[in-house]
Amino acid sequence: MQTHRLWIAALAIFAGAASAGDTTGFVIGKQGQWLASPGAVELDKGRPVTAGSRLESKDPGSSITIAFLDGSAKTFNGPFTVEPLRGPEKSGLQRMLAAVSKLLGQDNRVAVFGISRGSSGIRSAVLQQTGRRVDLGPAIDQLEPGQYMVEFTPAGEGSPVTAKCNFDPPSAASATVPVAPGAYVLRVASASGTPLGAAMVLIASADDFDAKSKAFREGAALTASWPAATDPLAVQQFLTALLIDLQ
Amino acid sequence: MSRHVKHPPFLRYFGSGALVVLAAALITSSIEGSWLFRHLENANLDTWLLAKSVQVSPDVFVVSITDDDYRGLFQATSPLRPDVVKRIVNAIAAAGPRALGVDLDTSEWDANSAASLPKGVPIVWAREASDDGKSLEKVLGGDGAGVCFGLPAFVPDEDGVIRRYPSQSSFAQHLVAACRDQESPAESKGDEGKLINFRGDLGAFDHLSSTALLALADTPQWTMNNPLKGRIVLLGGSFRAARDKYYTPLGRMDGVDILAHAAQSELPGGAVRSPGGAFFFALDLALGLVLVAGTWLLPRGWSLPAVFLGLPVVAFLASWAAFQSLGYFASFVPVLGGVLIHEVIEHAREYRHLLHENTALQHELAALEEGKKVEGHAHKAPVAAHRGHDKGRR
Numbered sequence: 001m002q003t004h005r006l007w008i009a010a011l012a013i014f015a016g017a018a019s020a021g022d023t024t025g026f027v028i029g030k031q032g033q034w035l036a037s038p039g040a041v042e043l044d045k046g047r048p049v050t051a052g053s054r055l056e057s058k059d060p061g062s063s064i065t066i067a068f069l070d071g072s073a074k075t076f077n078g079p080f081t082v083e084p085l086r087g088p089e090k091s092g093l094q095r096m097l098a099a100v101s102k103l104l105g106q107d108n109r110v111a112v113f114g115i116s117r118g119s120s121g122i123r124s125a126v127l128q129q130t131g132r133r134v135d136l137g138p139a140i141d142q143l144e145p146g147q148y149m150v151e152f153t154p155a156g157e158g159s160p161v162t163a164k165c166n167f168d169p170p171s172a173a174s175a176t177v178p179v180a181p182g183a184y185v186l187r188v189a190s191a192s193g194t195p196l197g198a199a200m201v202l203i204a205s206a207d208d209f210d211a212k213s214k215a216f217r218e219g220a221a222l223t224a225s226w227p228a229a230t231d232p233l234a235v236q237q238f239l240t241a242l243l244i245d246l247q
Numbered sequence: 248m249s250r251h252v253k254h255p256p257f258l259r260y261f262g263s264g265a266l267v268v269l270a271a272a273l274i275t276s277s278i279e280g281s282w283l284f285r286h287l288e289n290a291n292l293d294t295w296l297l298a299k300s301v302q303v304s305p306d307v308f309v310v311s312i313t314d315d316d317y318r319g320l321f322q323a324t325s326p327l328r329p330d331v332v333k334r335i336v337n338a339i340a341a342a343g344p345r346a347l348g349v350d351l352d353t354s355e356w357d358a359n360s361a362a363s364l365p366k367g368v369p370i371v372w373a374r375e376a377s378d379d380g381k382s383l384e385k386v387l388g389g390d391g392a393g394v395c396f397g398l399p400a401f402v403p404d405e406d407g408v409i410r411r412y413p414s415q416s417s418f419a420q421h422l423v424a425a426c427r428d429q430e431s432p433a434e435s436k437g438d439e440g441k442l443i444n445f446r447g448d449l450g451a452f453d454h455l456s457s458t459a460l461l462a463l464a465d466t467p468q469w470t471m472n473n474p475l476k477g478r479i480v481l482l483g484g485s486f487r488a489a490r491d492k493y494y495t496p497l498g499r500m501d502g503v504d505i506l507a508h509a510a511q512s513e514l515p516g517g518a519v520r521s522p523g524g525a526f527f528f529a530l531d532l533a534l535g536l537v538l539v540a541g542t543w544l545l546p547r548g549w550s551l552p553a554v555f556l557g558l559p560v561v562a563f564l565a566s567w568a569a570f571q572s573l574g575y576f577a578s579f580v581p582v583l584g585g586v587l588i589h590e591v592i593e594h595a596r597e598y599r600h601l602l603h604e605n606t607a608l609q610h611e612l613a614a615l616e617e618g619k620k621v622e623g624h625a626h627k628a629p630v631a632a633h634r635g636h637d638k639g640r641r
Binding site for chain 1 (some may be wrong): 265290293294296297298299300302303307313315323324325328329330356357361450453454456458459462466467468469472474485546569603629
């Protein structure tokens with residue numbers, strides 16, 4: 001008799017746990033007081049929410065933001081019931097038939113986009129000049145291999161100089177550019193002329209390259225320690241000023 | 248006379264069947280690596296992966312850097328800011344995971360970065376190898392000395408679909424081993440890789456965005472009880488600019504999710520075991536021989552259509568049973584094709600035999616008819632005389 005009672009108690013606990021549902025998300029923000037039923041549990045930041053529970057608030061203008069365990073986050077302004085993240089499990093036969101029908105069905109073709117990353121692929125850097133060749137690698141190493149048009153416009157006075165670059169790192173990352181060492185705005189375009197972006201660069205002779213490159217790396221490392229909320233434009237302006245200062 | 252067609256002698260039937268099945272098994276074994284065979288196998292494997300039951304992994308958790316995180320936390324700037332990545336890593340480590348895998352490029356970090364990282368949790372850092380596999384890029388801004396790293400690489404098939412990951416020095420291996428077996432990465436060329444036992448689509452793993460994680464990290468509720476505790480956690484980018492999506496048998500998937508499936512495959516009982524070696528050769532052969540013996544028992548008039556229609560179903564079910572119960576992925580089609588070929592050969596033999604008999608019977612019939620004609624001519628005159636005699640009598 002005692003054993004039976006223990007079993008019944010265990011089953012009741014198990015049933016209670018099952019009916020409570022799985023955790024589907026966590027409260028990450030709220031305005032006003034929110035309660036989850038059953039149980040009228042007050043919800044605070046960090047508290048889990050389970051599928052099937054009803055969340056409501058009596059405060060006017062209240063809202064609650066839930067981070068769900070499928071990676072999404074949603075804000076609710078009124079009462080709602082937490083939905084399960086996944087539907088009911090299909091039987092083995094249903095799954096088998098679905099898989100076979102997909103195997104025998106028509107293939108759905110999906111387009112992919114061959115777009116490059118744009119200006120984020122071009123960045124401020126110190127470039128080494130050896131004779132008339134300038135190593136563009138540090139500035140454009142995030143671009144895909146291919147043919148590009150590059151244009152160097154002096155930071156001070158002077159006319160822009162253009163060149164072609166068959167970029168295929170690491171063997172080919174330089175271009176023949178008749179420019180003197182100094183700070184330039186580097187503009188890069190695709191072979192067909194589509195602008196890809198621009199950044200300030202410093203062209204340094206082979207003798208000066210190591211020292212100037214090191215100084216620039218130290219400056220870039222300094223920006224990495226700035227607060228997360230720093231405007232990226234401010235970082236870029238700092239690096240531009242540093243390169244001009246180093247010339 | 249019996250209405251049933253006579254069965255061929257069992258020993259002759261079984262002997263020839265065994266030879267055909269053995270030949271099929273040997274051919275299967277020898278062309279396993281061919282383009283055609285791989286394509287047939289992949290179609291079969293993809294079907295079983297799609298048919299798997301989707302259950303949320305209790306072992307692996309994914310923290311994603313979503314598009315919103317990329318804009319909000321990183322100001323839409325790549326490479327990702329090391330200090331923000333470190334905040335996320337610290338928040339994950341504080342949640343008490345079993346191990347953490349960071350699938351982010353850290354090659355341009357400051358070389359002293361490793362000093363300020365959490366120590367209590369094994370962390371595996373993603374590190375790229377050069378295209379020829381002979382050199383490695385930097386990790387945490389350094390040469391990798393004292394850093395636990397893995398190669399977050401995949402081995403695409405000829406159709407460009409990711410089904411495998413390297414069998415040596417993989418990110419998943421180090422993650423599951425919690426950095427206990429860091430060895431020098433082996434050259435990856437020629438590595439066929441291990442099959443990824445995909446558990447289903449995105450629903451196979453719990454996900455949380457980085458912003459949500461940072462919001463939760465300092466709350467007492469989360470600190471006491473969170474879903475990262477005791478699990479293997481992967482941190483990676485799902486933001487569009489990361490361009491880290493690949494085709495898999497389940498559709499397009501973020502690189503970090505494929506790594507999660509690979510990590511799950513490394514856990515005990517998680518792997519898809521490929522057939523190979525003496526065991527599966529023997530299993531193929533045994534199944535073929537049992538079916539040859541079984542087809543002998545079928546009524547001869549129906550055996551060929553029964554085998555023709557039934558064997559694809561048997562091949563399908565046998566492959567399903569092996570995958571679901573043993574975790575083995577095996578294609579029994581070639582050997583069962585051998586059973587079908589044997590049955591066709593047997594029917595061709597019987598047909599030839601029947602043609603011979605038919606020809607002989609036709610000759611005999613023709614001879615009989617010729618004999619009747621001769622006999623008929625011989626009897627015609629007396630019969631006519633006899634009839635005339637009868638008429639006269641009437």
